[in-house]
Amino acid sequence: MALRETVEAEGVVQATTPGVAVVRVGLVGAGNVGGALFELLEREGDAVAARTGLRFQVVRVAVSDVSRARPVDIPASILTTDALAIACAEDVDVVVELMGGLEPARSVVIQALRNHKPVVTANKELISSEAAALYAEAARSGVDLLFEASVGGAIPLVRPLRESLAGERVTRVMGIVNGTTNYILTRMSEDGVSYADAVKEAQSLGFAERDPTADVAGHDAAAKAAILATLAFGAEISQSDVWREGIANLRQEDVAHAARLGYEVKLLAIAERGTGPSESSPEALDGNVSVRVHPAMVPRSHPLAAVRRAHNAVFIEGDSVGELMLYGRGAGGAPTAAAVLGDLIDASHNLLSGTCSRLAVGPRISPQPAGELWSAFYVSIDVMDRPGVLATVAGVFGEHDVSIRSMEQMGLGEEARLVFLTHSAKEANMAETLESLAALDSVKRVGALLRVLGEVGDGA
Amino acid sequence: MALRETVEAEGVVQATTPGVAVVRVGLVGAGNVGGALFELLEREGDAVAARTGLRFQVVRVAVSDVSRARPVDIPASILTTDALAIACAEDVDVVVELMGGLEPARSVVIQALRNHKPVVTANKELISSEAAALYAEAARSGVDLLFEASVGGAIPLVRPLRESLAGERVTRVMGIVNGTTNYILTRMSEDGVSYADAVKEAQSLGFAERDPTADVAGHDAAAKAAILATLAFGAEISQSDVWREGIANLRQEDVAHAARLGYEVKLLAIAERGTGPSESSPEALDGNVSVRVHPAMVPRSHPLAAVRRAHNAVFIEGDSVGELMLYGRGAGGAPTAAAVLGDLIDASHNLLSGTCSRLAVGPRISPQPAGELWSAFYVSIDVMDRPGVLATVAGVFGEHDVSIRSMEQMGLGEEARLVFLTHSAKEANMAETLESLAALDSVKRVGALLRVLGEVGDGA
Structure with a gap:
């Protein structure tokens, strides 16, 4: 390891300050985040050197196309298309993986860890798919895998969950x-904008991809839910086990109606302990946590x-801390x-002192079946406006043990929209209700289904 | 160090799990927080042992009176009144200082650090008074001082500022x-409650002390402002240098008036970079930061x-991170x-691996004089309701270069209350304005002075 050598020893003409260690960074991926990191450094x-005693020197950058013009000016001499070579390069102390996706990112990360190079990554797909295997690899090599x-x-979410709340029973x-x-x-x-127009607007602002599915169908949120659940419960929960519903079914009327009732509609990623036996081992959590979007x-x-x-925010509840929001x-x-730089x-620092961060992840567990959950629901249904429809529809709720708290009819003429709020009911029963409703002649469309979140304590 | 011994070796009848290290804790102070920690452990x-591989064993507890009844059941055999002895005890691995105040807490902390025992403390007075000296002591011994x-x-505030944002230019x-x-x-x-009644209520709920001065005059917030400023800027800022105004002057009418204008009145602790030269060294910040309550x-x-x-919350702004709120x-x-347990x-863990957290604190710096700051103001003034008063009062603002944005008169009869909102003005000019106003015969009382915070960006 050449960390304590001066930059001159590497052949670069730049004086170093005494007491400042040079860290040679191999950057894999120079897109939006990679470019911003290069510029920030x-x-x-x-x-950064004055504050932390570390001078970061990006010595190699892997990109898919060396000749492509990019907004950030990276010297051609350090560009390469061989990402895997960076994981093996003798002159790289730390690997930063910002290419995203499963392969070849996975191979690069594993190879770097095996070569005892700490890895910093922003790759949610990778971390949410095989957290435990990657952590184990890092632990075997005694270097960091930070994400x-x-x-x-x-x-700051991963660090607080991993360190500040290491002793906390997160609920x-x-x-x-x-x-x-x-x-x-x-x-x-x-602003009363329709769903379709809001999506277009997000696309034109660069928030949403041309194909917005990953966002609006909740795939992106599900990967993050898996990561948060794994950190909160100390057992691996995979993205593929996260139950998921997106927002593509929502109409502006639903969001407006919720607002009139005193609510904001939000797409939530939730990781929650079940009501089963409250034991301390990660194994005991198998089938006893709920992870959903x-x-x-x-x-x-x-x-x-x-x-x-x-904006993003994560609300954390625990036995001792009460409620936190980041x-x-x-x-x-x-x-x-900025988050990558913190990592x-x-x-x-850990590499210099020969240590690494702790992260114990138990075996992979499965969340409880979504059908077992209870909550109050908001349901909107488009119906033919003819006599007896309301009674028929209300009857279907009752047949499936879903008790109605309130109903409102909107719209006039041939069609009408019925909006129901239910008392707390089982998810499986609600699903059956919707299925039966959809089969009715008088029902034209089952629209939005929203879970209604309870009030939070005043914490005073 | 006996960390890896089993509990049996200490003469306690309790089996340990393989791979679990026993950490012997010396607890100094068993009040509200100390008691809760004892109970939590x-x-x-x-x-905690399952999650972290650490079993905490409280082996000594220092209290001021051993015979006093306490809500938490601590075995009499481990109680002592000799706090300093805990800092020196061979059977104590880590010292937790929860007694508060400057002495003897300071001596206990210094002694423990000199004996190479990491210290975890919740003591804001101590940390905000002599941060640099204490950090230096910890660094010399190579053990942690966590707070x-x-x-x-x-x-989680200290850890994110110290670690996640170590590379960030916090503004x-x-x-x-x-x-x-x-x-x-x-x-x-x-709820329209008067200041006096709200204070009484806070006292009866146990939030406020019988003498509420430390809270309402802003002393408590000033200590915390000093700690946050020291962490954000990497240079020591002492509590005694924090400019401070409390809330005792506020009336319910002021708070209600602010609410009508679309604002909530909050007591803020603010640490902010000045508009002077933006250099990277902590020394360059001397006289160029503002720390106030x-x-x-x-x-x-x-x-x-x-x-x-x-509830509490801290809003952090930085060049790269944008806005964070915790x-x-x-x-x-x-x-x-819970926060103490995280530390x-x-x-x-650091003690077991022979490392310690990094915390570089530069030399002590002084905040810029408060009079140099600019902001928009809200001022309420009780006046005699007679002709010409408004003109006289408004004239005083003008004489001191404070430009009025709006004025409203409240109340009827003999007395009236004038509420002014100003354009951005210099703090020193506003102070002179208030002084001149107070000297007028027609002014009965200068009431509340509030700084008006600007809107925050939408961050979209």
């Missing part, structure tokens, strides 16, 4: 972790209701690069 | 860090406005004990 290098930037952008983590959908929902709620009605008194536009920018090059500093 | 000991619980109770930290005053202000704003009008669109009752319970036995786990 250029611009703030002196300040603060994989969820919540600049918001629920509930977050707005996808800025695109939160932007869409805010525009629908505050769905739109919900959040009462305006809840701190999450005030999280607007592209709020900030969940995406974007600069904020995400880079940590990993480098 | 008893109740959650197994779970997450000294500000913001259960909210402003702005917090609601005193739950008592926030409870009082919330009651005044939401005062009530302010926070626009309802700002996340801090939604922080109600006894929110939670700022006080209380259980939440504060205890960290300090113990």
